[in-house]
Amino acid sequence: MVALAEIEASSLGIREVRKSFPVPDDPLRRWPVLDGISFSLAAGELVSLIGPSGCGKSTLLRLIAGLESSDSGELLIGSEKITQPGAERGLVFQDPNLFPWLTVRRNIQAGLVARGVLREKRHEVDDFMRLVGLETFADAYPHHLSGGMAQRVALARALINHPKVLLLDEPLGALDAFTRMRMQDEVLRLWQGRRTTMLLVTHDIDEAIYMSDRIMIMSPRPGRIERTISVALDRPRQRSSPDFLRLRGDILEFVHFAGNASIENKS
Amino acid sequence: MRPEKHNSRPEISPPKSTTQLPSAPTHPNGDAIQRIERGSELGWRAQSAVPLAALVALAIHLLFSKSAPVVETHSYTLFFYEIVGVSIVLSIAQRFWMRLRSWMRHMCPILTAAILLLGLWDIVTFGFQLLPMPYFPGPAAVLRNLINDRALLLDSTWHSLALLLSGYTVGVLVGLISGICIGWSTPVRYWGMPLLKVVGPIPATAWIPLAMVVSPSTVVSAAGLIALAVWFPVTMLTASGISNTRASYLDVARTLGAGRAYLIFRVAIPAAVPNIFIGLFMGLGASFLTLVVAESVGVKSGLGWYVSWAQGWAEYGKVYAALIIMAAFFSTIMTLLFKIRDRMLVWQKGVIKW
Ligand SMILES: Nc1ncnc2c1ncn2[C@@H]1O[C@H](COP(=O)(O)OP(=O)(O)OP(=O)(O)O)[C@@H](O)[C@H]1O
Numbered sequence A: 001m002v003a004l005a006e007i008e009a010s011s012l013g014i015r016e017v018r019k020s021f022p023v024p025d026d027p028l029r030r031w032p033v034l035d036g037i038s039f040s041l042a043a044g045e046l047v048s049l050i051g052p053s054g055c056g057k058s059t060l061l062r063l064i065a066g067l068e069s070s071d072s073g074e075l076l077i078g079s080e081k082i083t084q085p086g087a088e089r090g091l092v093f094q095d096p097n098l099f100p101w102l103t104v105r106r107n108i109q110a111g112l113v114a115r116g117v118l119r120e121k122r123h124e125v126d127d128f129m130r131l132v133g134l135e136t137f138a139d140a141y142p143h144h145l146s147g148g149m150a151q152r153v154a155l156a157r158a159l160i161n162h163p164k165v166l167l168l169d170e171p172l173g174a175l176d177a178f179t180r181m182r183m184q185d186e187v188l189r190l191w192q193g194r195r196t197t198m199l200l201v202t203h204d205i206d207e208a209i210y211m212s213d214r215i216m217i218m219s220p221r222p223g224r225i226e227r228t229i230s231v232a233l234d235r236p237r238q239r240s241s242p243d244f245l246r247l248r249g250d251i252l253e254f255v256h257f258a259g260n261a262s263i264e265n266k267s
Numbered sequence B: 001m002r003p004e005k006h007n008s009r010p011e012i013s014p015p016k017s018t019t020q021l022p023s024a025p026t027h028p029n030g031d032a033i034q035r036i037e038r039g040s041e042l043g044w045r046a047q048s049a050v051p052l053a054a055l056v057a058l059a060i061h062l063l064f065s066k067s068a069p070v071v072e073t074h075s076y077t078l079f080f081y082e083i084v085g086v087s088i089v090l091s092i093a094q095r096f097w098m099r100l101r102s103w104m105r106h107m108c109p110i111l112t113a114a115i116l117l118l119g120l121w122d123i124v125t126f127g128f129q130l131l132p133m134p135y136f137p138g139p140a141a142v143l144r145n146l147i148n149d150r151a152l153l154l155d156s157t158w159h160s161l162a163l164l165l166s167g168y169t170v171g172v173l174v175g176l177i178s179g180i181c182i183g184w185s186t187p188v189r190y191w192g193m194p195l196l197k198v199v200g201p202i203p204a205t206a207w208i209p210l211a212m213v214v215s216p217s218t219v220v221s222a223a224g225l226i227a228l229a230v231w232f233p234v235t236m237l238t239a240s241g242i243s244n245t246r247a248s249y250l251d252v253a254r255t256l257g258a259g260r261a262y263l264i265f266r267v268a269i270p271a272a273v274p275n276i277f278i279g280l281f282m283g284l285g286a287s288f289l290t291l292v293v294a295e296s297v298g299v300k301s302g303l304g305w306y307v308s309w310a311q312g313w314a315e316y317g318k319v320y321a322a323l324i325i326m327a328a329f330f331s332t333i334m335t336l337l338f339k340i341r342d343r344m345l346v347w348q349k350g351v352i353k354w
């Protein structure tokens, strides 16, 4: 029973969510960004979201994080409606958005301070700094960090709250290929260790296949989930195995087709 | 000619490149080290410029004081002997003290120019009396006044400092609070901003007639005026800093579980600190102005009072003496504020140095 409740609490349900933004020049008209998005994430699932730029991926994550409210539809975490931001849903933004006035250490422990639990959990700060390989930069200010280092700090800052659902908006986009692959493994290790439910937005199809249980492909204007693909490969996955490459080919073909279709629709 | 040139070039260049290429990486390095070593000694010119300038200014003064009426200029000549003496001591000390040396290297030109300017001032006023006399005394007379009247000047400085600090502190505190409220809360902004926009731009000194009547003591009303002068820029800049906090910082904090107190005190205010300091500097300038005006109009103490009092007796030597003290006083306070800002904004890139 307890286990079931746990699963209930950490799974994420999105039903028929719509979101529009006012058109800048014409305040009477609204621009539909998300048009009836529905999906759900089982507890402990890692799902990727891919789609062309501007299709509403970041908007969807902001809705789940509670930073925006939807026009209609339901967003549920377990059985609770999402109405406002909360520490049980972590969000790593597309830009690191580190607080420039805080050192690396203080950025990472910001979540503990915000929740008023710094005293009890201070020992975890070092673990997370080590996890992202920044223990030597503990007292550096963000303007001394490279883009990749800053993104790693942002990741540690979101992880320190042990969120039940972690929303990742292209968290590894700024990293070089090697660091990126290492960080992918780190994120996977974290995910397997804690069984955090993760929703990962990425532009990198390889990354989506390498990491996720399922891949959702979005189409733009208005944003819809066009297709969901299960990745039934054994972990750890081989990036050059025939199955991996076949899946990659399928997705590329579909994305290409979807992209063309949307261009045709427009003209 | 031409073929010769063509021939000579390949002949010279290959050996040059072959011999220099291996040594090239070390050579510039060695050069740089040498340059640092050479630079680490203070040249005789830098060492002697200040005392020489002092001697020149002294010579100018002595030349003119022969023909001039007898005045007590002993302290002025002594001043130059002291400069020469201190220069000699410093040029010995700098051999053993790196930081003093680099300070001297940095300060030498500007100090020399300042001393020569003293000499020029001496020529124009005391020497040839090119400027109407009671209004433009020479540097010797100013220095004499500075020394003779030091007790009263010190007392005036002390009173000015007390008045300035009390007014400034109150103005900053109230300004920060009102600025944070206006910047953060939409209703407060709606009601507060019009008031701020209408009342704020009135120069604080324009309230003097009213303030002198309303308040029981002129010192209290002067402090209030200074506070008012400081309050406006501090409020304005704090409010704009708070309301322009990058939305993404607030979003990040909210996803980390931050409540309102965290958002205000740990996100919005730190983000607004660069702006707040601009307000503090503007407020400081306004407070200097208000201080001097209030002191010369109503308050019966302080440097502003001293200046207008000395002017009433046509003692222009004292006026300039007080102006010199004021300059030192105000720029010291300004420098202190810059130092505080540099400490608080280490996280910011490229802060302007004072
Ligand atoms: N606050 C807003 N006001 C108006 N329009 C917005 C706002 N936020 C997003 N949009 C619009 O919504 C659309 C989707 O934006 P979103 O940032 O979600 O895209 P995305 O899929 O994350 O793109 P990318 O991959 O480039 O990050 C864009 O066309 C954008 O212009």
Ligand SMILES: [Mg+2]
Pocket (backbone or CB within 6 Å): A057, A058, A059, A094, A169
């Ligand atoms: Mg995005």
